[in-house]
Amino acid sequence: MxxxxxxxxxxxxxxxxxxxxxxxxxxxxxxxxxxxxxxxxxxxxxxxxxxxxxxxxxxxxxxxxxxxxxxxxxxxxxxxxxxxxxxxxxxxxxxxxxxxxxxxxxxxxxxxxxxxxxxxxxxxxxxxxxxxxxxxxxxxxxxxxxxxxxxxxxxIKTGQKIPANKLFKDLNIFTKFAETYFRSQHNIQENKEINSTGFWFDDNKFYLPESIGFNKKSFVLHYNQYEIASYAEGPIEVEIPLKDVAQYLNVSLKK
The missing domain is CATH 3.30.565.40 (Fervidobacterium nodosum Rt17-B1 like)
Known part of the structure; x- marks a missing residue:
């Protein structure tokens, strides 16, 4: 026994x-x-x-x-x-x-x-x-x-990809938060349309890029060429400090 x-x-x-x-x-x-x-x-x-x-x-x-x-x-x-x-x-x-x-x-x-x-x-x-x-x-x-x-x-536990709608507690709330960072970094006033400085957002509404991920210090929004601007503009990237994005995530950033 x-x-x-x-x-x-x-x-x-x-x-x-x-x-x-x-x-x-x-x-x-x-x-x-x-x-x-x-x-x-x-x-x-x-x-x-x-x-x-x-x-x-x-x-x-x-x-x-x-x-x-x-x-x-x-x-x-x-x-x-x-x-x-x-x-x-x-x-x-x-x-x-x-x-x-x-x-x-x-x-x-x-x-x-x-x-x-x-x-x-x-x-x-x-x-x-x-x-x-x-x-x-x-x-x-x-x-x-x-x-x-x-x-x-x-x-880390399963190896499966985490889609955006599972990465965030509320994708719509995070998108609104991310827009404030985008406007700030590209000098677009809150009362102006998102395309007022020349961007190509569909229907003149902000949305997250297809490419979103993390680096050591930031959460990255990466718009590839042609996604929201001309080829000549190159990629458009916004980095949000990890400490500011953590509250919106469904996953822990603790190492």
């Missing part, structure tokens, strides 16, 4: 220790030079840097899968109405190169150099949430390249 109780106690400790396994990020780098097809034939440049997490299996599996999917989608150049078919980063990179070669073969007089750069890093971590910054830049022709920055906010 004593041995049975001892065994159950050890099993309990094992379960607890597994759930408390810390997430550890290892930096991974990948370039076009890692592909065999680029050993003898010139390839478009591809540079990818990203974290790969180890720790509690189900948590790290979910986060790593989300990071990998972002990279695969960033390298995808085929029909935008279809989902990427690549199963991993290497396959996605090879498909990027194959599309480059096909396009240049079809239009040899307009041959151009493609490139893709993807930088992903952990930007914030608390006892309940981990925020990952995902940046991509690529050129596949046209007047200028494409670049964007986004965030993935994940639960």
């Amino acid at each position: 004593i041995n049975k109780i001892a065994s159950l106690f050890l099993l309990f400790l094992l379960i607890i220790s597994c759930n408390d396994t810390p997430l550890v990020a290892s930096e991974i780098s990948f370039t076009h030079k890692d592909l065999a097809s680029c050993n003898t034939v010139e390839c478009p440049e591809i540079f990818v840097n990203y974290p790969k997490f180890s720790g509690e299996v189900e948590v790290t599996k979910a986060i790593n899968a989300s990071v990998e999917q972002f990279i695969i989608e960033s390298l995808y150049l085929d029909d935008p109405e279809q989902k990427p078919t690549a199963k991993n980063i290497q396959e996605a990179a090879q498909q990027f190169i194959d599309m480059y070669r096909m396009h240049n073969a079809e239009f040899p007089d307009l041959a151009i150099d493609y490139y893709s750069e993807i930088e992903i890093e952990e930007s914030f971590r608390s006892e309940e949430i981990i925020s990952i910054e995902l940046y991509q830049e690529k050129y596949t022709g046209g007047a200028h390249g494409y670049r964007s920055l986004s965030y993935g906010n994940f639960s």
